[in-house]
Amino acid sequence: MLLPVFVSSWQMECCGTPFKLGEHLQWRLRFVEAGRSDSGPVEHHVELTAHAEPFSRDLGEVGRTDTRLTAGAAVLYWSAAGAVAGAVILTGGVHEDHHAGVPEDFPVTTGMVRRIRVETRDYREDPAQSRTWVKAHSRATYRDVSMSPTWFADVPGDAGQTRAETGVLVDLEVND
Numbered sequence: 111m112l113l114p115v116f117v118s119s120w121q122m123e124c125c126g127t128p129f130k131l132g133e134h135l136q137w138r139l140r141f142v143e144a145g146r147s148d149s150g151p152v153e154h155h156v157e158l159t160a161h162a163e164p165f166s167r168d169l170g171e172v173g174r175t176d177t178r179l180t181a182g183a184a185v186l187y188w189s190a191a192g193a194v195a196g197a198v199i200l201t202g203g204v205h206e207d208h209h210a211g212v213p214e215d216f217p218v219t220t221g222m223v224r225r226i227r228v229e230t231r232d233y234r235e236d237p238a239q240s241r242t243w244v245k246a247h248s249r250a251t252y253r254d255v256s257m258s259p260t261w262f263a264d265v266p267g268d269a270g271q272t273r274a275e276t277g278v279l280v281d282l283e284v285n286d
Contacts, residue, residue: 150203
């Protein structure tokens with residue numbers, strides 16, 4: 111199975127470890143269903159056929175159910191809108207997360223990096239709120255690289271506009 115996994119720039123810059131094409135990784139993965147603000151753009155989305163199993167943890171998201179999704183050898187944490195168990199087909203984004211978004215004792219998924227693309231987006235200053243930046247449009251551009259960057263660039267544009275590298279989209283091959 112080939113999973114598109116997004117690694118945000120702040121996660122890499124904070125405490126991520128650079129990786130390269132062909133490398134085997136062990137990541138904690140988080141699934142966010144389409145329509146939630148942090149699911150990512152459509153370019154990140156995947157249709158996932160999985161087995162859902164709710165579990166309990168002390169610090170879960172209020173009003174949501176902690177759920178373990180298993181799709182072949184991939185295991186993903188999902189904060190579901192309600193109790194869901196059994197076979198599911200979901201659309202959304204997969205994110206690598208080594209902070210508070212996934213429980214520290216959650217199982218890792220092992221896979222091989224098959225492709226790495228640096229994602230760049232255009233932003234404009236929000237005229238209603240000075241020094242607040244919003245996406246200028248919904249499409250991102252991608253640049254293939256052989257190794258993930260450790261730091262990401264902001265490229266100032268015209269007054270009130272900028273381009274920012276927002277992370278990397280990784281094709282992670284997960285074998286059963």
